Amino acid sequence: MNNTQSAGFQAGEAKGQAQEKGSQLMDQASAAAQSAKESVQEAGAQMQMKASDAAEAVKDATGMNKST
Incomplete structure (x- = not known):
């Protein structure tokens, strides 16, 4: 894997981790x-x-509660 591919892979991995962390926070x-x-x-x-x-x-106190 060359440096460009490695950087792209790491960026994709970081994006996935950030999305998962965002999902957990939500x-x-x-x-x-x-x-x-x-x-x-x-x-x-x-x-x-x-x-x-x-x-x-x-x-009850004012006598309005009639229980007859």
Whole structure:
């Protein structure tokens, strides 16, 4: 293999490695985004539950929650 072929091979190899590293980074970013989405959804559900509980407490305190 001459120097030109060797340089071309090394450039191709470096390009392949860079593409693989980029793919790995994209996978990691995607996983992090999914995790963040799930965390936000969980936090939203907890906030919704707390707001509902707070509304019920206000109704109980003001006598608006009639359980007859």
